[in-house]
Amino acid sequence: MSAALLIGLLLLLCTAGYWLGRRRARAVVRSVGQPLHSLPGYYGYYVALWCGLPALFTLIVWVAFQDSVLENLVIAALPGTTADQAPELLGLFMNDVRNIAQGIVAGEITPELKAAAAHYERLQSLAQWSLIGVGLALGIAGFVFAFHRIAPAFRARVSVERTVRILLIIASTASIFTTIGIVLSVLFESIRFFSIVPVHEFLFGLQWSPQTALREDQVGSSGAFGAVPLFTGTLLITAIAMVVAVPVGLFSAIYMAEYARPWVRDLVKPALEILAGIPTVVYGFFAALTVAPALRDAGVTLGLDVASESALAAGAVMGIMIIPFISSLSDDIIVAVPRGLRDGSLAMGATKSETIIRVVLPAALPGIVAACLLAISRAIGETMIVVMAAGLAANLTANPLEAVTTVTVQIVTLLVGDQEFDSAKTLAAFALGLALFLITLALNVAALFVVRKYRDRYD
Amino acid sequence: MTDRPEGPEIWQRSARAARHNRRRHRAEWRFRVYGLSAVILALAVLGALLGSITVKGHSAFVLTHVELEVFYDPAILDPDGTGNSAIIGNANFAKLIKQSLVSVFPDVTKRNDKRALAKLVSQAARFELRGRVLEDPSLIGTHQTVSLAASGDLDMFVKGHIPRDVPESDRRLSDKQIGWIDALDASSAIETRFNIGFFTNGDSRDPEMAGIWGAVVGSFYTLLITLVLAFPIGVTTAIYLEEFAPKNRWTDLIEVNINNLAAVPSIIFGLLGLAIFLQLFHLPRSAPIVGGLTLMIMTLPTIIIATRAAIQAVPPSIREAAHGLGASPLQVVLHHVLPLAMPGILTGTIIGMARALGETAPLLMIGMVAFIVDVPGGPFDPSTVMPVQIFLWADRPERAFLEKTSAAILVLLVFLVLMNALAVYLRKRFEKRW
Numbered sequence: 001m002s003a004a005l006l007i008g009l010l011l012l013l014c015t016a017g018y019w020l021g022r023r024r025a026r027a028v029v030r031s032v033g034q035p036l037h038s039l040p041g042y043y044g045y046y047v048a049l050w051c052g053l054p055a056l057f058t059l060i061v062w063v064a065f066q067d068s069v070l071e072n073l074v075i076a077a078l079p080g081t082t083a084d085q086a087p088e089l090l091g092l093f094m095n096d097v098r099n100i101a102q103g104i105v106a107g108e109i110t111p112e113l114k115a116a117a118a119h120y121e122r123l124q125s126l127a128q129w130s131l132i133g134v135g136l137a138l139g140i141a142g143f144v145f146a147f148h149r150i151a152p153a154f155r156a157r158v159s160v161e162r163t164v165r166i167l168l169i170i171a172s173t174a175s176i177f178t179t180i181g182i183v184l185s186v187l188f189e190s191i192r193f194f195s196i197v198p199v200h201e202f203l204f205g206l207q208w209s210p211q212t213a214l215r216e217d218q219v220g221s222s223g224a225f226g227a228v229p230l231f232t233g234t235l236l237i238t239a240i241a242m243v244v245a246v247p248v249g250l251f252s253a254i255y256m257a258e259y260a261r262p263w264v265r266d267l268v269k270p271a272l273e274i275l276a277g278i279p280t281v282v283y284g285f286f287a288a289l290t291v292a293p294a295l296r297d298a299g300v301t302l303g304l305d306v307a308s309e310s311a312l313a314a315g316a317v318m319g320i321m322i323i324p325f326i327s328s329l330s331d332d333i334i335v336a337v338p339r340g341l342r343d344g345s346l347a348m349g350a351t352k353s354e355t356i357i358r359v360v361l362p363a364a365l366p367g368i369v370a371a372c373l374l375a376i377s378r379a380i381g382e383t384m385i386v387v388m389a390a391g392l393a394a395n396l397t398a399n400p401l402e403a404v405t406t407v408t409v410q411i412v413t414l415l416v417g418d419q420e421f422d423s424a425k426t427l428a429a430f431a432l433g434l435a436l437f438l439i440t441l442a443l444n445v446a447a448l449f450v451v452r453k454y455r456d457r458y459d
Numbered sequence: 460m461t462d463r464p465e466g467p468e469i470w471q472r473s474a475r476a477a478r479h480n481r482r483r484h485r486a487e488w489r490f491r492v493y494g495l496s497a498v499i500l501a502l503a504v505l506g507a508l509l510g511s512i513t514v515k516g517h518s519a520f521v522l523t524h525v526e527l528e529v530f531y532d533p534a535i536l537d538p539d540g541t542g543n544s545a546i547i548g549n550a551n552f553a554k555l556i557k558q559s560l561v562s563v564f565p566d567v568t569k570r571n572d573k574r575a576l577a578k579l580v581s582q583a584a585r586f587e588l589r590g591r592v593l594e595d596p597s598l599i600g601t602h603q604t605v606s607l608a609a610s611g612d613l614d615m616f617v618k619g620h621i622p623r624d625v626p627e628s629d630r631r632l633s634d635k636q637i638g639w640i641d642a643l644d645a646s647s648a649i650e651t652r653f654n655i656g657f658f659t660n661g662d663s664r665d666p667e668m669a670g671i672w673g674a675v676v677g678s679f680y681t682l683l684i685t686l687v688l689a690f691p692i693g694v695t696t697a698i699y700l701e702e703f704a705p706k707n708r709w710t711d712l713i714e715v716n717i718n719n720l721a722a723v724p725s726i727i728f729g730l731l732g733l734a735i736f737l738q739l740f741h742l743p744r745s746a747p748i749v750g751g752l753t754l755m756i757m758t759l760p761t762i763i764i765a766t767r768a769a770i771q772a773v774p775p776s777i778r779e780a781a782h783g784l785g786a787s788p789l790q791v792v793l794h795h796v797l798p799l800a801m802p803g804i805l806t807g808t809i810i811g812m813a814r815a816l817g818e819t820a821p822l823l824m825i826g827m828v829a830f831i832v833d834v835p836g837g838p839f840d841p842s843t844v845m846p847v848q849i850f851l852w853a854d855r856p857e858r859a860f861l862e863k864t865s866a867a868i869l870v871l872l873v874f875l876v877l878m879n880a881l882a883v884y885l886r887k888r889f890e891k892r893w
Contacts, residue, residue, distance in 0.1 A: 067740070098741070160789075161789045165703060168698060168703060171691075171695035171696045172696040172700060173713070174759065175696065175716050175717045175720055175759065175760065176716055178731075178756050178759070179719070182723070182730075185733075185734030185735055186727070186730055186731075186734070188734075247497065248497045248500055248501055249497075249501075251493050251494045251496075251497035251498075252494065252497040252501055255491070255495055256498065258494075259491055259494055259495075260498075268498055268502065270883075271502055272501060272505075274505065274876075274879075275501065275504075275505050277813060277814075277879055278508070278875075279817025279819065279846050279871065279875070280819065281817070281847075281850050281853075282849070282871070283508075284850070285512075285849065285865075286512070289515075290507075290511050320501075320504050320508075323501050327501070351483055351484065352487060352491075353490035353491070354486075377722055377724075378722070378724075380724070381726065381727070382724070383724070383725065383726045383819075383823075384819050384820055384850065387820075387823075387850075408724070408820070411726055411824075412820070412824075415733065415824055416823050416824075416826075430730060430734075433726070433727055433730045437724075440722065440723060440727075441723070444719050444722040444723075445719070448715070448718060
């Protein structure tokens with residue numbers, strides 16, 4: 001809350017700084033009689049930047065570290081018996097303290113807990129007010145500093161542009177930090193997981209049952225973390241999806257690019273875009289409540305035993321989801337094949353389909369392969385359809401009529417709900433996430449490589 | 460050109476060649492049919508998807524009500540005649556409803572039957588009566604005809620989702636209850652009304668009371684955070700990469716990185732949000748702020764890529780002209796390139812936001828799957844978003860929630876169509892061909 005208030009105040013200050021700076025620059029010109037180096041607005045921007053940036057930077061650092069500093073202060077103030085607990089217990093204790101300070105009361109409140117929560121709350125409100133104080137003071141100090149630097153010879157534009165350029169560079173590193181964040185967050189947890197479960201057992205084990213035993217003598221919760229059934233399940237569903245999506249997507253792309261009249265194109269392309277824009281949870285609902293029962297009923301009439309969470313239903317609907325993806329990518333690639341190649345082939349007497357099969361498609365092949373690789377990577381990472389329509393039990397089978405589970409389903413089931421963060425079960429989700437990230441990364445890089453290698457071959 | 464001899468062309472003369480050509484033309488025809496059927500199949504699937512959801516969901520926009528004459532019995536509401544709203548507020552309003560139902564069916568005397576009878580009216584109807592009485596205490600002691608929301612089962616029965624011809628044990632309504640419903644219907648006490656509650660209520664365990672407003676507000680806050688963060692960061696990144704960045708290894712790395720992030724599965728972003736925002740920064744679980752941050756990271760590549768394409772489409776002559784008139788590089792970009800690229804940037808942003816609006820998986824990871832009744836009041840309150848609400852409702856066993864889920868999907872699709880239509884409009888209205 002205090003951060004939002006501070007940001008609001010700083011915005012006001014910046015606006016005021018801009019107007020005052022600009023007015024001052026104009027006034028200076030009139031009084032000194034010397035022309036300004038930059039346009040008056042730049043002096044305004046200069047003042048505004050000095051008002052906002054230092055305070056904003058402080059705010060970010062403050063918010064990032066406030067919690068851990070407060071926590072250490074609270075722990076330091078705890079009575080000896082409470083503070084000397086094991087680190088995990090202390091962490092739980094601090095969680096309770098935070099919750100109580102936030103007004104969430106769960107379980108009984110011991111006097112120490114109450115005292116610590118009160119202390120925490122006191123510190124928190126103190127920190128909030130001092131944040132506003134420090135932020136405003138910095139803003140005003142920046143204003144005073146910048147305001148007094150305004151002089152005709154001062155090169156405001158150069159300073160402003162340098163600052164803006166630095167801001168641009170900082171923004172452009174955000175994507176790098178995201179990647180680093182992803183890699184680090186899944187990597188650390190995965191390393192912790194692999195210290196409990198060996199890598200080879202995870203990669204080559206055939207048994208997946210992540211229920212870890214609460215008691216020693218418990219039955220059926222051995223906690224086996226062999227991910228092979230998950231990989232095969234993912235592969236099976238992906239394969240079904242591709243069997244549906246590639247022919248339909250590719251043929252419709254060919255038809256749209258080569259045969260369809262313009263008005264058909266204008267009608268069908270937006271319709272396919274709608275298909276691409278439907279949220280995956282809707283496909284999941286469709287798969288679970290329309291396609292799966294229909295397939296089961298069809299199986300009953302044919303005398304087949306179709307599981308109600310069959311891989312076929314999830315895979316087929318996933319294929320439907322991917323059709324527009326393949327068709328729009330392939331369409332772009334087919335259209336990009338130079339006209340001359342087609343004309344040459346047609347002039348030799350080939351029919352249109354012969355031209356397409358023998359000339360256009362070979363020329364477009366790298367792009368189509370890349371599109372398929374991207375589609376596979378999407379199918380592997382797709383979550384909601386399989387969460388809603390595929391099974392939970394890890395089944396090592398290649399039969400599309402049985403229920404299988406996938407990597408993404410397991411990540412979701414392992415992490416949704418309340419779990420302690422340190423159990424092998426939770427960490428397993430991060431190991432699966434790492435595997436998923438690496439596989440999709442490899443597919444994306446391969447697609448990018450194919451495209452780069454064969455791009456512009458005909459230009 | 461030479462004169463061509465009369466008669467069949469050379470390639471038509473031999474019978475073998477003619478057969479060969481017929482085969483080729485048949486192949487051509489077949490190929491064309493394959494293409495056309497692929498297009499038709501895709502469209503048919505789209506139609507089936509939308510059609511099945513509309514068929515399932517349209518009836519959720521109306522709700523069955525039961526018209527009852529309620530006697531606001533002072534003996535129940537305010538036995539001592541104090542007029543104290545605290546006492547009235549705690550009174551047993553369910554009993555009022557039960558009494559008025561029993562007065563309609565005087566022959567119902569058994570305790571079990573009375574309970575079954577009371578189950579025809581929504582559990583939440585008592586709160587409606589309570590609200591009315593608290594608003595106007597002079598109602599106490601009077602007879603009033605009120606229209607109360609029916610229970611989910613009655614609603615489903617009236618809409619034809621609970622068939623009469625299945626055995627009683629397989630039905631959620633007993634034969635007796637159906638008899639009462641028919642009697643009520645015969646006295647035209649049952650009516651369907653537009654279901655306002657669906658658009659104004661938060662989630663609820665009772666299907667007849669569950670609404671999407673809580674999820675809509677949660678989605679709004681989440682997307683607001685996403686937009687406020689992703690738009691400036693994305694646009695500035697794109698400006699830097701397109702206009703200022705030197706071509707070196709570092710910028711190449713950034714570029715490859717962005718392209719890769721655009722294809723990373725969304726669930727991975729959920730893992731990131733869980734590990735960084737929840738574990739490291741202790742941000743509140745289930746709050747739109749965390750959802751917004753997570754979706755921001757996911758949407759960023761989309762916005763960056765769209766912005767770069769839009770900036771690339773601005774012809775160099777504009778830049779050169781501005782440079783020639785003495786503009787600094789930053790002025791060229793801010794005063795000339797960016798305004799011209801803005802329609803493309805906005806289109807890309809809207810499409811990115813539409814994707815974020817429909818995204819579910821990463822939000823499951825950061826705990827936005829909780830059952831939340833209250834409408835969130837700010838980005839730090841626990842909340843859920845529309846797709847997650849759909850996911851949660853799809854899991855509920857009651858038949859009435861199937862209808863709600865489909866209706867919520869329809870509302871979500873309307874939002875998405877509106878956003879995409881806006882994007883298309885912007886593109887058509889402001890697009891310039893150079």
